[in-house]
Amino acid sequence: MAEQTHVLFVEDDDVIREATQLALERDGFVVTAMPDGLRGLAAFRADRPDIALLDVMVPGLDGVSLCRRIRDESTVPVIMLSARADSIDVVLGLEAGADDYVTKPFDGAVLVARIRAVLRRFGHALGPGRAAAPSGARAAGPAAGALVFGDLRVDTEGMEVRRSGRPVALTPTEMRLLLEFSTAPGTVFSRDRLLERVWDYGWGGDTRVVDVHVQRLRTKIGQDRIETVRGFGYKLKA
Template sequence: MSASHLLVPAPVRVLVVEDDAVIRRAVQLALERYGYEVTVAGDGLDGLEAFRAGQHDLLILDVMLPGLDGIGLCRRIREESLVPVLMMSARGDALDVVSGLEAGADDYVVKPVDIGILVARIRSLLRRATFQPEPGPVPEAAAGPAQGGPLVFGDLTIDLLGLNVSRGGEPVLLSPTELRLLLAFAENPGIVLDRRRLLRDVWDYGWEGDTRVVDVCVVRLRKKVGADRIETVRGFGYKLLRN
C-alpha cells in the first residue's frame, strides 16, 4: 500500500474561549465527539495567548469574558488573522450580536447552545473558509479579457482564479465570509439580492437566520471595497454597481 493511502485528514482544530467551566467542558466534549480537536481557554487574555500559540481552523468566543471580553478579543484577532470566528452570546441581545459582528465575527449562536446548531454553524464556516467558486459564465460587462479572467467593477478587480481582490491596484484583504458575499454580488451585477437569499447562498443557512448578520457584513465589506460600490435598495436588499 502506498504512503498516500495511509494518510488521514488532519482533525479540524477549534479554540473555545468561554469563562463558564460547565459550558466550556460541555462544548469541548460535544465537539470532540464530532471529531474536532479542541483547545479551551477560560478568559480573553488566555484565549489570545492560546490563539497565538497554535494554529486553529476556527474560533468560538463568548461575548462576556473576564480580562478581555469577546468583542475586544475578536478585534485583536482580526488584526492578525482572518480565521473564521463564531461568537456565543448569553442572550440574543441586539447590541451583543451587532458588536460581535462589527468586531469581525462571521456568525453567532445564542446560549444555552444547541449542539446541533453549533456544529451546523461550524461546518458552514469551514466550508466558507475552504470553498472554490463554481465554474460558470462570466457576468456580462464584468468579464476580463478571457473567460475566467478577472472581473472588473470600476476600480474593483476580482481575480476568480487566485481569489484575490484589489481596489485601485491595492490588495484588499477579505475574510472568507466577506469574499463569498462579494462573489455573490459579482455573479449578479446590478441585480438586487435580498437578505434571505444571501443567508442561504453565503452563510449556507438551510433555516431562518438573523438578517442582521448580512447587514453588518455588508457594512464591513463596503469599508473595504468602497462605500458606494454596494447599493442598498430599501425594503429589498443590496446590489453591486457595475461601474
Template sequence: MAETHVLFVEDDDVIREATQLALERDGFAVTAMPDGLSGLDAFRARRPDIALLDVMLPGMDGVSLCRRIRDESTVPVIMLSARADSIDVVLGLEAGADDYVTKPFDGAVLMARIRAVLRRFENAGGGAAGADPGDRGGRAERGLLVFGDLEVDTEGMEVRRGGVPVALTPTEMRLLLEFSSAPGTVLSRDKLLERVWDYGWGGDTRVVDVHVQRLRAKIGQDRIETVRGFGYKLRA
C-alpha cells in the same frame, strides 16, 4: 487527515466542559480557555482552524479578543451570545466575527454552524455558485471581473481597488463573489444568508447587514447599493 482544531473561550465552567466534550465527540480537537487573555495566548500558540468566543469574558471580552484575532488572521470566528437581541451580537460581527450562536444553544445547531463556516473558509477559492463572468456590467477576462477601479480575480481569489490589494476574510470574499456574479441584480438578505452562510433555515439578517457594511468599507461605500425593502446589489 489532521483533526480540525477549535479554540473555545468560555468562562462558565459547566458550559466550557460540556461543549468541549461534545466537540471532541464530533471529531474536533479542542483547546478550551476560561478568559480572553489566555484565549489570545492560546490562539497565538496553536493557530486553530476556528475560534468560538463567548461575548462576556473576564480579562478581555470576546469582542476585543475577536478584534485582536482579526488583526492577525482571517481564521473563522463564531461569537457566542447570551441574547439574540443584544448589541453585543452586532459589535461582535463588526469586530470581524463570521457568525454568531445564541446561548443556550443546541449542540446540533452549533456543529452545523461550525461546519458551515469551515466550508466557507475551505471553499473560498472555489468561486461563487452560479457565477457567470460574461457581459453583466463588468469587464471580464480569464476570471478577472472589473467594476470601475475594483478588480475581482475569481481564480486567484484576490481583490484589488485602484491596483492596491484588498484583504478580505473568506466570508467577505464569498459575499463579494455573490455580488460580482450578478452585478446590477438585487440579492435579498435571505438569498445571501442561504448562499454565503449556508443557512437552510431563516437566519438573522443582521449578519448580512454588518458584513455588507464591512465589505463597503473595504471596496468603497458606494459600490454596493441598498435597495430598500428588497436587499443589496453591486453597482454595475
C-alpha cells in the same frame, strides 16, 4: 473534515465550557478550551486553530476585543457566542470581524452544524483562509478569472481583490459576499438569499449578519459600490 479540525473555545462558565468541549470532541473535533480572553489569545497564537468560538462576556479580554485581535492577525473564521439574541454585543462582535454568532443556550448539534457550515464556506479542505467562489461566477475583463467593475478588480482564481491597483484585504466571508454580488451585477439580492448562498443557511437566520458584513465590505471597496434597495436587499452597481 471534523477529525482534523482544531477549535479554540473561549468560555468562562466552567459547566458550559466543559460540556461543550466534550460534545465537540465526541464529534471528532480537537478542542482547546480557555476560561478567559488573554489565555484565549495566547492559545490562538500558539496553536493557530481552524476556527474560534468566543463567548462575548469573558474576563481579562472580552470576546469582542479578542475577536478584533484575532482579526488583526488572521482570517480564521470566528463564531461569537452571546447569551441574548437582541444584545448589542452581537452587532459589536460582527463589526469586530466575527463571521457568525450563536445564541446561548444552544443545542450541541446546532453548534456543530454552524461550525461545519462556516468551515464549508471558508473552503476548509483547501487550506486556511481560502474561500471558494460561488457557483455561477463568470470571467470578465482583460483576463480569465477576473471580474472588473470600474476601479475594482476581483481575481476569482487567486481570490484577490484590488481597488485602483491596490490590494484590498477581505476576510473569506467578505470575499464570498463580493463574489456572490459579482455573479450578477445590478441584480438585487435579498438578505435571505445571501444568508443561504454566502452563509450556507438552510434555515432562517438573523439578517443582521448580512447587514453588518455588507457595511464592512463597503468600507473596503467603496461605500457607493453596493447599493441598498429598500424593502428588497442589496445590489452591486454594474
